[in-house]
Amino acid sequence: MSNKARINYILDVVIALAFILSAVSGLVLWLGGSGGYQGGRNPAYQATILSVSRAAWHDLHLWGSLVIMAGIGLHLLLHWRWIVCMTRDILLPRRRQTREVCPTA
Numbered sequence: 001m002s003n004k005a006r007i008n009y010i011l012d013v014v015i016a017l018a019f020i021l022s023a024v025s026g027l028v029l030w031l032g033g034s035g036g037y038q039g040g041r042n043p044a045y046q047a048t049i050l051s052v053s054r055a056a057w058h059d060l061h062l063w064g065s066l067v068i069m070a071g072i073g074l075h076l077l078l079h080w081r082w083i084v085c086m087t088r089d090i091l092l093p094r095r096r097q098t099r100e101v102c103p104t105a
Contacts, residue, residue, distance in 0.1 A: 008078065015071035022064035025057050032057070 001009075032049045049057060076083065085102035 004078075008075075011071055011075055011078070015068055015075065018064045018067035018071060022061055022068060025061035025064060028057050029054070029061060 028049050032054070047054065052060075082103055089102065
């Protein structure tokens with residue numbers, strides 16, 4: 001396995017795990033309700049969901065989403081030449097004989 005393939009694989013695994021974390025925490029926050037008014041005497045506000053506080057679920061969701069955004073940005077940077085080449089081939093079609101072969105992603 002080449003070094004570039006190994007980097008792509010690790011990056012894809014990190015993005016996938018962050019997506020799972022963000023999706024699960026998003027579902028927990030969505031299905032767990034709003035928690036009600038955040039001040040005053042609201043016993044539901046400090047309730048835990050699966051033994052984890054609402055604030056911790058929110059933080060997990062936020063950090064998972066930030067890791068996804070950073071991972072996708074890095075993924076786009078690593079594949080930039082391929083993206084530019086494919087876009088050029090689609091938007092500016094040329095004769096097949098003179099077409100540049102795009103590098104593998």
